[in-house]
Amino acid sequence: MMPLEVLDKARSELLDWGGSGMSVMEVSHRGKAFVACAAQTEASLRDVMGVPDNYKVLFLQGGAYGEFAALPMNLSAPGQKIDFLKTGQWSAKAVTEAKKYADARVIADEKESNYSTVPAAGSYTVDADAAYLHYAPNETIGGVEFDYVPDAGDVPVVADMSSTILSRPVDVSKFGVIFGGAQKNMGPAGLAVVIVRDDLLGKARPETPSVWDFAQMAANDSMLNTPPTFGIYLLGLVLDWVKENGGLEGMGARNKAKKDALYSFIDASPFYSNPVALNARSWMNVPFLLAKPELDKQFVTEANEAGLTNLAGHRSVGGMRASIYNAMPLEGVQALIDFMKEFERRNG
């Protein structure tokens, strides 16, 4: 979901961007206009997130899944340890991919709770020789979110923020790398954003593909090859919208109100339930179960008819899942709650 204001703006200039008479998709990525657009998007991201000067911002391709390979190639030596916190499917995929390149070790695994918890701070030990600690602050499928940033001592912390970036304030200085696919809170699919601390650059293995080599891409302002121009442009528009809506403080307040409303309703209902530990509940993805799972299909169908889409849980877990990313207004969450109430009244 994208903010309506962003889509409106994109539509209004789709055939004539900035008076150029061309679409932003048509201008040369090396031309003055697009170079300025990309620089402005980067400046906005730095401004909104408070990215310190000793971090580079990269606009890459291949999604977060691509980064699962690019990160070990950029940051670890062959056979070196990389420590992982496994809290669901995205961190699990990252482990599997990293094993191709390094000694990927799971130092905390929430399987006992069926991935409905996050490991407590202090309950795991990061190896001092590890290249980095990787974790997913939010697991979209399980709806499980860390309520703290892991402390790994001198070992860099690498965070897959695909589904939480821009959702509330974050202290970037606590991380070695923040990365994510754009398609949740930042823009369209096809753009990956990487925020990497300077001292981690230049360690890429010789066989790292150039388009994923952080140092090479940093040296070329992410334009070693043609970047995903439309995605960078749209991210700029999204960041303008975030600024106009109170920045990350504003996003945080808005998102807290949304998730509080939905969880409160679910907890008070005998018909709906959320399986996630209280301290680990996601602000962005709210899975819920019906007391009568035989009504799942009916729920999805009727919700669709009411204009509430994408509510079926991930095919791997079933049930329902409401994704309430930045662009979802509080009114949208309220409409969902109203529908759930009515569905319960008729079927509970």
Place this chain on the structure above:
Amino acid sequence: MMPLEVLDKARSELLDWGGSGMSVMEVSHRGKAFVACAAQTEASLRDVMGVPDNYKVLFLQGGAYGEFAALPMNLSAPGQKIDFLKTGQWSAKAVTEAKKYADARVIADEKESNYSTVPAAGSYTVDADAAYLHYAPNETIGGVEFDYVPDAGDVPVVADMSSTILSRPVDVSKFGVIFGGAQKNMGPAGLAVVIVRDDLLGKARPETPSVWDFAQMAANDSMLNTPPTFGIYLLGLVLDWVKENGGLEGMGARNKAKKDALYSFIDASPFYSNPVALNARSWMNVPFLLAKPELDKQFVTEANEAGLTNLAGHRSVGGMRASIYNAMPLEGVQALIDFMKEFERRNG
């Protein structure tokens, strides 16, 4: 440049795609609607290009430059020979990248002509043990295009068609792999298309990133991870436009008329010149020099004022370059010729 009809259509449904009430950028890539869209785009590409059934069509990320790494990882064993025809900057970059993974050998190098020629058929020998023969049918910077498809015997031919795909009919069965970034003739930057013969799948090295593993991506209909949805959608619209305009036969006729007009004018003028061998002149990129190079800047400025943009030659070679991809109408080329005539009259 994209066809105006395509941009118009994209604009008209940017906020409400197919009656969904959502942008195509917002719908789930695993939802029925988008899965059908991607399948339709693939079917259209197969139809338009005449892709035989024993080829897979993949929609990937990372551009052609990403493929320069992905191809050796997918198709060659470590240390295996890969043969290259070097005719300009894109094939040169492919060689440099492949050397990270294999024994990349240049078996024909047009440096003696300053890359204004293509090697004659029969003037080079492809090693029978090579994993594949790589070449760039069109070099965008030098404006040099092959007028034949190299015959490599049983060795698969791999073609970087970034700048010629969809520009005229092609016999796909002559190739092991056809690949290209979308941003010239297919759609927006950020989408890479790979057409790969079945028997070349399943040879990927263990350390191939999953999102670039041809067999894995083929098995997952290019949706192992979130694909560049907007790019796939736009490619579908572009293919509709190609079909409405006579398919590749129509594109070929149109593009031949465009390039014939421009080269004829340049050849007849004492003021302009094109440095490329007659048999190697590109249909898509026409570089030209002014008899008075001190007027280059003035030419670009006045052309811009006349609405003729992107005419400066690549920063590495200077001079001028007219890129006349599919979306450029004959009238656009005629307008350029008229401007060039008038500029010559005033300054020649």
